[in-house]
Amino acid sequence: MLIAAFYLSATSAFAQMPGLPTELEGYAWSGYNNPITGALEGVGWISMSCENEDSCVGGSAPGPKVDYGVAIDAGGDLSGYAWNSNLGWIKFGGLSSFPNTTNGTNAQLVDNAGVIELQGWARACAGTAGGDCSSMADSTVSGGWDGWIALKGTATNGTPYGVRFNNTTVDSTFKYAWGGSTNVGWVDFSGVVASSAPAINTFTAAPTVVTEGATSTITWNVQGFDSCEASNNRGQTDWNGTVASSSGTDHTTDVTPPLGTTAYTLTCYSGGTPYIQDLTIDATVAPAINTFDADPDIVSLGATSTITWNVQGFDSCEVSNNRGQTDWDGAVASASGIDHATDVTPPSGSTAYTLTCYSGGTPYFQDLTVSARTDIEIGPFSYIGVPSADPVTGIYNVVDFNAVVTGVPAGLPPASQPSYTLSVSGANTDSVSGTVDGGTFNPPLRLTNLNFGSNTYLLEVDLPAPGTIPEDVPSTPSIDEDVDGNDRSFTNSLAPVSPIMDIYAVTDRYLVRANDTPEIRWEVSAPYVADCTVQGAGINESFTTPADPAITITGTDNTDPLTSTSVIELSCTEPTTMIEFTEEIRVEVIPVVEEI
Numbered sequence: 001m002l003i004a005a006f007y008l009s010a011t012s013a014f015a016q017m018p019g020l021p022t023e024l025e026g027y028a029w030s031g032y033n034n035p036i037t038g039a040l041e042g043v044g045w046i047s048m049s050c051e052n053e054d055s056c057v058g059g060s061a062p063g064p065k066v067d068y069g070v071a072i073d074a075g076g077d078l079s080g081y082a083w084n085s086n087l088g089w090i091k092f093g094g095l096s097s098f099p100n101t102t103n104g105t106n107a108q109l110v111d112n113a114g115v116i117e118l119q120g121w122a123r124a125c126a127g128t129a130g131g132d133c134s135s136m137a138d139s140t141v142s143g144g145w146d147g148w149i150a151l152k153g154t155a156t157n158g159t160p161y162g163v164r165f166n167n168t169t170v171d172s173t174f175k176y177a178w179g180g181s182t183n184v185g186w187v188d189f190s191g192v193v194a195s196s197a198p199a200i201n202t203f204t205a206a207p208t209v210v211t212e213g214a215t216s217t218i219t220w221n222v223q224g225f226d227s228c229e230a231s232n233n234r235g236q237t238d239w240n241g242t243v244a245s246s247s248g249t250d251h252t253t254d255v256t257p258p259l260g261t262t263a264y265t266l267t268c269y270s271g272g273t274p275y276i277q278d279l280t281i282d283a284t285v286a287p288a289i290n291t292f293d294a295d296p297d298i299v300s301l302g303a304t305s306t307i308t309w310n311v312q313g314f315d316s317c318e319v320s321n322n323r324g325q326t327d328w329d330g331a332v333a334s335a336s337g338i339d340h341a342t343d344v345t346p347p348s349g350s351t352a353y354t355l356t357c358y359s360g361g362t363p364y365f366q367d368l369t370v371s372a373r374t375d376i377e378i379g380p381f382s383y384i385g386v387p388s389a390d391p392v393t394g395i396y397n398v399v400d401f402n403a404v405v406t407g408v409p410a411g412l413p414p415a416s417q418p419s420y421t422l423s424v425s426g427a428n429t430d431s432v433s434g435t436v437d438g439g440t441f442n443p444p445l446r447l448t449n450l451n452f453g454s455n456t457y458l459l460e461v462d463l464p465a466p467g468t469i470p471e472d473v474p475s476t477p478s479i480d481e482d483v484d485g486n487d488r489s490f491t492n493s494l495a496p497v498s499p500i501m502d503i504y505a506v507t508d509r510y511l512v513r514a515n516d517t518p519e520i521r522w523e524v525s526a527p528y529v530a531d532c533t534v535q536g537a538g539i540n541e542s543f544t545t546p547a548d549p550a551i552t553i554t555g556t557d558n559t560d561p562l563t564s565t566s567v568i569e570l571s572c573t574e575p576t577t578m579i580e581f582t583e584e585i586r587v588e589v590i591p592v593v594e595e596i
Contacts, residue, residue, distance in 0.1 A: 022199070022223065024048040024070040024078070027191040028177075030184050042185055043086040048192055050083075072194070078107035078118075087124040087183070089133070090149065095123055097136040099148050107151055109165075109194065116194075117164040118151040118177070124184070145182040153178060163189040196247050198224035198270035203277040205255075205264065211286035211313070215254040218264060218279075223247035225268040225275070233263045257283040285313035285336055287359035292366040294344075294353065298373065304343040305370045307353060312336040314357040314364070322352045346372040376418065376461050378488040379404035387450075387494060392549050394452060394497040394527035401445035403459055403488065410438025420445075420461045427453025427494070427576075436461055452496040452528075453576055458489040496574040499526035499545065501583045503534070503570040506556070513590050515561040520585065522570050525552040531575055536568035537587065545572070562589050 026049075031042030049069040050056040057065045070080045070092050079093030098104040098121050105120035127147020129137035138146045152162035161178060164171040170189045177187040201221040210216050218239065222228060228245035236255065244251040245268060255264070261282050268275045290310040299305050307328065311317060317334040325344065333340045334357060344353065350371045357364045384400040401422065408418050420441060423431035428450045434443050445459070505512075506519040522534055527549045534541040538560030545553050559566065569584040 022072050022197045023195055024072070024082075024192055025051060025195050026193045027052065028082070029188040029191060030084075030179060030186070032185070043084050043179075043183060046082050046084045046087075046090060046187065048082050072109050076109045076111075078109060078120075078122075082122070084124070087126050087147075088131070089125045090122055091125055091133045092122045095121060095133075095136065099146070099150075103150060103153055115164060116166075117162055117174070118189075119162070120151055122149045122151060122177075123147045124149065124179075143182065145180060149177050149179045149184065149187060151177045163192075165194050168194050196224035198222075198268070198273070198275055200266060200268060200275055200277045201248075202250075203266050203279060205279050205281050208280070209282045209284065210257065212259045212283045213256065213286060214283075215256050216281050217252050217254050219250055219252045220266055221248065221250050222266075222268050225270050228266060228268040231265045231267065233265075234258055234260075236262065239264050255281070257281045259283050259285065287311075287313035287357070287362070287364060289355060289357060289364055289366045290337075291339075292355050292368060294368050294370045297369065298371050299346065301348050301372045302345065303372070304345050306341055306343050307368070307370075308339055308341045309355055310337065310339050311355075311357050314359050317355060317357040320354045320356070322354075323347055325351065328353050344370065346370045348372050373463075376405065376407040376463070378459060378461060379406065381457075381459055381488040381490060383492070389452065389494070389497045391497050392527065394549070396450040396452070396494055397448060399447045399450055399494075401447075401457065401459070403441070403445060405436055405439050405441075405461060408436050408438060408461070410440075412437065418461050418463050420459065422447065423458050423460075424450065424455050425458070426455040426491070427451050428455055450494060452494045452574075454491065454493045456489055456491040458487060460487040493577060496528055496577055496579055498581045499524050499530055499532075499572050500549070500552075501570055501572060501581065503568065503583050503585050505585060505587060510588055511590065512562060512587055514563050516589075517558045517561055518587060519556055519558050520568050521554065521556045523552050523554045524570070524572060525549050526572065528574060530572040530581075532570065532572040534568065534570050536584075537562060537566040539568055559587070562587060564589055 028046040028048070029044070030046060031040055031044050033040055047053070050059065050067055051069070053061045055061040055063070055065055056067050059065055068081045068083055070078055070082055072078055077093055081092070082090040084090060092107040095106050103120060107118060107120045107122050110117060110119055123133065124147035125131055125133035127139050127142050127145050129135045129139055131139060154160050161176045162174055163177055164174040170192055172190060175188055175190045177189060179185055179187050199222065201223060203220045205216045205218050207216055222245055224247060225245045228243050230239045230241060230243045232239050234257070236258065238255045239253070243253070261280050263278055263280050265276060265278050288311065290312060292309045294305045294307045296305055311334055313336060314334045316331065318331050319328050321328045323346070325347065327342070327344045350369050352367055352369050354365060354367050381403040382401065384402045387396050387399045389396045414435065417435040417437055419433060420436050421431055421433045422445050424447055430447055430450070432443070432447060434441055501524050503520065503522040506521055512518050520539060524530070524532055524545055526545045526547070528547045530545045532543050532545060534555065534557070539557045541555060541557060543553055543555065559568070566587050567584055568587070569582055571580060571582045573580045
């Protein structure tokens with residue numbers, strides 16, 4: 001029986017259900033050839049969407065245009081209308097008074113243990129009173145046909161039927177709905193496709209406000225797209241280029257936005273048509289005390305130190321100290337990224353200066369210490385008297401020094417007394433240490449067993465460790481830092497001792513007659529290596545002594561024939577200092593007396 005069609009606009013909001021289809025497309029078929037008459041029975045093609053023939057409003061199909069279709073919402077419920085040229089509109093969803101309670105629900109797409117299938121009922125409005133589904137009462141002019149179409153059930157022979165999907169297409173072995181024995185019969189859904197309307201289901205960022213350098217997670221869920229691309233307005237590489245576009249899946253990535261507001265864009269394409277969504281992430285300055293310094297951090301009592309600070313991301317800053325000083329107390333500048341400075345005059349000893357800045361009520365602290373002290377000064381520093389060496393060994397057994405030191409209180413406990421170190425470098429390497437009580441060095445400044453040569457003497461005075469000086473000692477430093485003026489040095493040479501030297505004539509030098517060649521003898525011993533020569537009256541000898549005073553180098557030689565008084569010189573030089581030591585002998589020639 002041919003049922004007159006009526007015209008209906010069936011526009012429906014296509015809600016999005018991530019991971020599942022959002023609409024039905026294509027055609028179902030109701031029809032078969034009568035085996036007796038050969039006539040086609042059934043109602044023919046049933047269109048699930050106006051997009052099938054481009055007959056939606058604005059489409060290119062001839063004739064009137066109407067928006068219709070069958071949508072699937074987030075819960076799997078079907079709603080909207082299908083169209084058949086014989087029956088007219090077939091409604092999905094919004095129905096009641098179902099023929100039985102076994103499958104007594106509106107049309108649904110469900111996941112039954114992994115089987116995606118339709119269940120419930122649809123209804124051809126031509127089978128309702130009024131023919132427009134406004135009433136669920138049966139039509140009185142349809143020959144007893146009520147228009148109900150069962151999407152799932154059991155046939156009279158006990159065989160189950162229904163419409164199941166493999167992904168988006170209908171399972172070829174389970175593809176029938178039942179429209180009753182009158183008019184419709186079996187409806188073949190094999191031409192129906194469960195598709196996803198292109199949609200950006202979610203595009204979010206968490207959090208949307210971060211501190212500079214922190215990350216935010218962007219999450220997106222799309223469906224029905226060929227591809228998706230990411231971009232931003234700040235040139236960031238962590239959200240740029242092709243991104244995942246698989247349907248119904250939550251995709252995530254972390255981004256690190258630069259300071260300020262960054263717009264992140266997701267653009268997805270379906271058949272060349274772009275779908276765009278944007279979001280923004282704000283990156284704020286991370287609260288930080290970038291610098292907090294004092295220069296210098298050790299000052300003379302009464303002098304100033306400059307405290308500088310550079311902060312960012314704070315609401316306010318305040319300062320305090322542990323000594324009640326008013327020049328570092330109360331609110332101070334907190335502008336971001338700017339070097340702020342102020343001078344302070346610390347009292348004697350160590351003062352702790354604190355900078356406290358607040359961000360949203362959270363405090364951030366930094367401390368530094370500035371110490372004020374009376375300076376230790378070392379004045380004149382020199383030998384006591386003239387050092388003398390052992391004449392045999394050449395060793396300076398004892399060398400005493402004198403130094404004037406100021407700025408060290410007298411009478412401090414031993415643990416509170418500054419320490420000193422007297423060291424020598426150069427020809428010798430040695431040191432002695434002790435303490436300073438007022439201006440007195442204990443033990444005295446003395447070095448022992450020094451060799452001759454050029455030496456540099458260094459006297460250093462260092463303060464005791466923090467906290468060891470009693471608090472009742474006024475203007476006394478309590479830190480272990482060096483300051484200008486607490487060391488003195490001088491350089492001086494200790495002379496080598498003279499070698500033991502002797503030169504003499506074997507015969508009486510006063511009994512030498514003209515043309516005699518007297519024998520000259522010499523002897524040398526030294527505690528160091530010495531370069532020696534014997535020269536004069538035709539003698540020209542050279543030799544080197546060992547560095548051992550117990551070994552004596554001896555030698556003899558005869559002069560040339562003498563005709564007058566002659567001098568023969570023994571000379572020894574210490575090669576390091578180039579100091580020369582000499583001995584000589586004068587040989588007299590007795591004049592010839594002639595008798596007349």
